[in-house]
Amino acid sequence: MKAFIVTTIDAYLIYLVLTAGSGNFLYFWSPAEMIMGVFLAIIVGAVSRNYLCRSRNYRMLNPVRWFKFLVYGFGPFFEAMAKANVDVAYRVITGKIRPGIVKINPELKTDFGLTFLANSITLTPGTLSVDVDEKRNYLFVHWINVKKGEEKKEFADYRYVCGTFPIWARRIAE
Amino acid sequence: MWTQYLIWIFLGIGLTFNGLGAIGLLRFPDVYTRLHAATKATTFGSIFTSLAVVTFAFTQLYLNGKMANLQLGLHTIVAIASLLLTNPVGAHAIARAAHRSGVKPEKAVVDKLAEVKK
Numbered sequence: 001m002k003a004f005i006v007t008t009i010d011a012y013l014i015y016l017v018l019t020a021g022s023g024n025f026l027y028f029w030s031p032a033e034m035i036m037g038v039f040l041a042i043i044v045g046a047v048s049r050n051y052l053c054r055s056r057n058y059r060m061l062n063p064v065r066w067f068k069f070l071v072y073g074f075g076p077f078f079e080a081m082a083k084a085n086v087d088v089a090y091r092v093i094t095g096k097i098r099p100g101i102v103k104i105n106p107e108l109k110t111d112f113g114l115t116f117l118a119n120s121i122t123l124t125p126g127t128l129s130v131d132v133d134e135k136r137n138y139l140f141v142h143w144i145n146v147k148k149g150e151e152k153k154e155f156a157d158y159r160y161v162c163g164t165f166p167i168w169a170r171r172i173a174e
Numbered sequence: 175m176w177t178q179y180l181i182w183i184f185l186g187i188g189l190t191f192n193g194l195g196a197i198g199l200l201r202f203p204d205v206y207t208r209l210h211a212a213t214k215a216t217t218f219g220s221i222f223t224s225l226a227v228v229t230f231a232f233t234q235l236y237l238n239g240k241m242a243n244l245q246l247g248l249h250t251i252v253a254i255a256s257l258l259l260t261n262p263v264g265a266h267a268i269a270r271a272a273h274r275s276g277v278k279p280e281k282a283v284v285d286k287l288a289e290v291k292k
């Protein structure tokens with residue numbers, strides 16, 4: 001039931017964002033859109049409740065985690081992404097690459113935390129998560145410029161691969 | 175309005191990175207390094223071109239107050255969010271499929287994943 005309510009409210013909020021500007025009720029919406037949105041959100045919630053909240057763990061409802069997520073998205077993540085883009089642009093022009101697939105141990109326990117970290121790694125140019133060891137939560141990362149010496153170790157140091165991302169993933173998602 | 179300069183800056187950054195992504199697709203040797211150029215640099219570029227659209231929409235909303243501009247801005251913000259959610263998943267799926275079907279990374283100094291599969 002909780003999963004159904006959460007999914008319905010999420011769907012309704014997205015519907016409201018998409019239909020903002022359709023009328024004058026509460027400044028932005030027309031009443032017909034708002035009522036129609038309720039019915040559509042209930043249908044969506046009934047159909048997809050088992051997909052959004054598959055693990056039946058509702059820790060992400062905590063607004064503190066969302067606040068941390070916003071801080072992370074606009075702060076360290078955006079900075080790392082901009083830096084890495086300039087770095088990859090440099091490699092595109094000069095062709096200096098040293099690619100390799102390294103293994104990292106981010107020490108995360110939950111699936112959501114690992115997904116979060118893998119998506120962050122993939123969105124940052126220069127690193128691309130290729131595969132995951134689901135039993136031990138290791139990530140295999142294709143790294144476009146392997147730091148000298150890191151290829152000999154069993155686990156590459158994640159501070160060189162993805163900076164502070166695992167720490168933030170632990171704060172936000174676990 | 176002063177925001178038109180902001181729009182030009184956003185468009186410039188976005189087109190630069192999208193262009194570099196296209197060049198990287200031609201220059202890099204194998205599928206993994208090409209994925210770096212083709213998915214990441216273009217995501218960054220597309221975020222900035224979309225931000226230019228958002229800036230334009232809200233400037234027009236401020237100037238003439240038409241609700242269609244609000245819709246344009248909000249829809250583009252939703253598009254940026256979906257881009258950030260779907261792009262890494264697609265890149266990851268392509269890379270994993272390539273490695274599973276036996277494409278080895280060229281010029282690689284290390285391949286821990288192939289060592290695991292043995």
